[in-house]
Amino acid sequence: xxxxxxxxxxxxxxxxxxxxxxxxxxxxxxxxxxxxxxxxxxxxxxxxxxxxxxxxxxxxxxxxxxxxxxxxxxxxxxxxxxxxxxxxxxxxxxxxxxxxxxxxxxxxxxxxxxxxxxxxxxxxxxxxxxxxxxxxxxxxxxxxxxxxxxxxxxxxxxxxxxxxxxxxxxxxxxxxxxxxxxxxxxxxxxxxxxxxxxxxxxxxxxxxxxxxxxxxxxxxxxxxxxxxxxxxxxxxxxxxxxxxxxxxxxxxxx
Numbered sequence: 001x002x003x004x005x006x007x008x009x010x011x012x013x014x015x016x017x018x019x020x021x022x023x024x025x026x027x028x029x030x031x032x033x034x035x036x037x038x039x040x041x042x043x044x045x046x047x048x049x050x051x052x053x054x055x056x057x058x059x060x061x062x063x064x065x066x067x068x069x070x071x072x073x074x075x076x077x078x079x080x081x082x083x084x085x086x087x088x089x090x091x092x093x094x095x096x097x098x099x100x101x102x103x104x105x106x107x108x109x110x111x112x113x114x115x116x117x118x119x120x121x122x123x124x125x126x127x128x129x130x131x132x133x134x135x136x137x138x139x140x141x142x143x144x145x146x147x148x149x150x151x152x153x154x155x156x157x158x159x160x161x162x163x164x165x166x167x168x169x170x171x172x173x174x175x176x177x178x179x180x181x182x183x184x185x186x187x188x189x190x191x192x193x194x195x196x197x198x199x200x201x202x203x204x205x206x207x208x209x210x211x212x213x214x215x216x217x218x219x220x221x222x223x224x225x226x227x228x229x230x231x232x233x234x235x236x237x238x239x240x241x242x243x244x245x246x247x248x249x250x251x252x253x254x
Contacts, residue, residue, distance in 0.1 A: 016146025
């Protein structure tokens, strides 16, 4: 079965899914279901204009973080609606009903609101798949959205060891963007001179709280091992450890 948000703007999707849909009040996403191996698959549905607004304010990634915290194993964006690139200025356009050049009511193409370049949307969709590991699907309407979610559901009901078409030539890359909120320890550590974001992950693994991190001496900081972008393991080092302890108001030691 497919669990669906019971909000008014999702009723058309529920009707499209038919007997497979189970409406749920206050669901954390638009639709979700379990795979045959008990993984949680989450589908977030976005109209073109809504996604453009999300690109500007970061709301979609925040929603994906919430889905991860709710236990999602796979994330899917279903982008619903037709769109195109304006051939003259490259603006992203969507079809609306209006008055055409002949003075008749007809479907015409207008810039999406908020205004955005087609290339910006395309870049964002590429980054979602490449860097965050989010499955991106595009449909023209709610019927297509329902069909896509049903197809995803059927795909995930097949045991993983029976999906063999790509196994001979392809291994899925590990996402480079982890859609989980960083801990307070990591956020604080990333601001320390000589640590930064990359090293802050190792710091967060070493210390269980900000208080523990602040009270650590130079010797404790020196023990932290980090891995650089090339996979090489390195200690933080005495000079960096001294600088960190000093910036946190501690005793530099010898």
